[in-house]
Amino acid sequence: MNSPQLKLRGVRKRYASVTALRGVDITLAPGGSLAILGPNGAGKSTLLRVMAGLAHPTAGRIEFAGGKHDRGQVGYLGHATLLYPELTARENLIFAGRLYGVNSPQARADQLLAEEGLGEVAERRVGGFSRGMAQRLSIARARVHSPKLLLLDEPFTGLDEPAAQRLTERLTTLSAEGHGLVLTTHEISRAARLARSAVILVDGTVQESIDSDAMSEAELRAAYARALEAAP
Amino acid sequence: MNVALAILWKDLVSEWRSRDRVVAMLIFSILMAVVFHFALPDQDPEALRALTPGLLWTAYLFAALLGLNRSFALELENDALGGLALAPGNRGWIFLGKAAANWVLISIVQVLTAGVFAVFYRVDLLPGLTGLASVVGLGTLGICAAGTLLAAMAVRTGFREVLLPVLLLPALFPILAGAVQGSMAAVAGRPVPFESLQLLFVIDGVYLIVAFLGFDYVLDE
Numbered sequence: 001m002n003s004p005q006l007k008l009r010g011v012r013k014r015y016a017s018v019t020a021l022r023g024v025d026i027t028l029a030p031g032g033s034l035a036i037l038g039p040n041g042a043g044k045s046t047l048l049r050v051m052a053g054l055a056h057p058t059a060g061r062i063e064f065a066g067g068k069h070d071r072g073q074v075g076y077l078g079h080a081t082l083l084y085p086e087l088t089a090r091e092n093l094i095f096a097g098r099l100y101g102v103n104s105p106q107a108r109a110d111q112l113l114a115e116e117g118l119g120e121v122a123e124r125r126v127g128g129f130s131r132g133m134a135q136r137l138s139i140a141r142a143r144v145h146s147p148k149l150l151l152l153d154e155p156f157t158g159l160d161e162p163a164a165q166r167l168t169e170r171l172t173t174l175s176a177e178g179h180g181l182v183l184t185t186h187e188i189s190r191a192a193r194l195a196r197s198a199v200i201l202v203d204g205t206v207q208e209s210i211d212s213d214a215m216s217e218a219e220l221r222a223a224y225a226r227a228l229e230a231a232p
Numbered sequence: 233m234n235v236a237l238a239i240l241w242k243d244l245v246s247e248w249r250s251r252d253r254v255v256a257m258l259i260f261s262i263l264m265a266v267v268f269h270f271a272l273p274d275q276d277p278e279a280l281r282a283l284t285p286g287l288l289w290t291a292y293l294f295a296a297l298l299g300l301n302r303s304f305a306l307e308l309e310n311d312a313l314g315g316l317a318l319a320p321g322n323r324g325w326i327f328l329g330k331a332a333a334n335w336v337l338i339s340i341v342q343v344l345t346a347g348v349f350a351v352f353y354r355v356d357l358l359p360g361l362t363g364l365a366s367v368v369g370l371g372t373l374g375i376c377a378a379g380t381l382l383a384a385m386a387v388r389t390g391f392r393e394v395l396l397p398v399l400l401l402p403a404l405f406p407i408l409a410g411a412v413q414g415s416m417a418a419v420a421g422r423p424v425p426f427e428s429l430q431l432l433f434v435i436d437g438v439y440l441i442v443a444f445l446g447f448d449y450v451l452d453e
């Protein structure tokens with residue numbers, strides 16, 4: 001039997017006097033997709049940063065495919081774009097590719113720019129990009145090394161409807177190809193469409209979880225409402 | 233190694249386009265040269281020659297502090313520092329890339345500053361140029377090794393502008409001792425004392441190794 005792609009056991013995270021995560025258990029099957037929902041300040045972004053290897057858990061254990069955490073297997077999109085404003089779009093992707101040891105970063109950068117519809121602005125500096133363009137480039141950056149697991153923190157922020165639609169289709173394709181996917185979002189309909197499992201996080205605790213191949217939007221909305229009611 | 237080279241390239245391209253750090257460091261260094269020039273009027277040439285290495289290193293040190301502080305502050309924009317921390321492999325290579333970029337940029341400022349000091353104080357630096365370049369290069373390497381590590385530690389605190397000098401200056405005492413002594417000999421046209429170079433080599437090596445190994449923990453939240 002395959003080891004889970006990602007396994008968190010009793011993960012806690014504390015920043016000075018603030019406890020962001022209070023013992024989170026999550027298991028993601030290989031190629032699985034998970035939506036993390038919850039109100040503002042629930043700890044969703046912290047959980048994703050811990051999963052990405054950006055933040056060390058204060059307590060608990062994280063396993064990646066049965067072994068230690070491997071940053072090279074993870075693609076991460078955060079609230080911030082992780083981009084350099086003085087570099088062009090193409091240079092940002094080539095730089096990210098070189099950080100991850102991508103074989104031909106130039107070719108990969110061109111491929112991703114074309115996929116994100118940013119080919120025409122490839123040589124423009126990112127400092128002049130709109131929020132939506134920067135978000136699309138940031139998504140391309142997260143995919144530059146073809147990671148096995150994508151961690152996306154509110155990936156639809158700043159995207160217009162056509163771009164959001166394109167991203168939904170691309171993520172559906174990546175998921176179908178066997179890439180693991182974990183995303184946080186406030187859009188329950190998109191979460192239901194993209195993910196096969198979900199957890200509702202409230203005040204750093206998993207209040208509800210759904211793991212079903214046929215997770216419906218109605219089921220997810222009901223779980224969300226229950227989680228908010230049950231929260232202290 | 234590729235990670236270090238990528239970061240070196242990224243920092244130099246970014247600086248070439250923004251000229252953010254070099255201009256700030258250069259203006260500061262020239263300002264110091266001007267202040268010292270007016271503070272030390274009508275000195276005889278020999279006295280000026282003897283004072284120049286100390287004044288030069290004072291300007292180098294504070295200009296370097298300015299540049300080192302900016303080095304990681306720029307990485308905070310868009311959480312680019314998080315993007316670096318996500319890179320697989322040993323984070324020591326990130327340190328080496330940042331330290332190398334700092335060394336190049338600070339060295340550019342030092343060359344220009346030395347020219348300004350030579351003109352203002354009418355000191356001919358050419359006879360001892362090789363020795364002076366060796367001492368300044370090695371001294372700056374130590375400053376960049378310790379400074380890059382400590383700037384990364386200070387950058388996420390709310391008072392990084394104050395914290396970096398407080399942490400860094402005590403660590404630089406042995407480097408400054410060797411660098412100023414060596415520079416005095418070079419400016420006077422004498423061979424650089426072996427002890428000065430030896431001290432700089434040893435301190436540089438220690439700081440580079442400690443920073444390379446310790447950087448993994450510095451970038452963690």
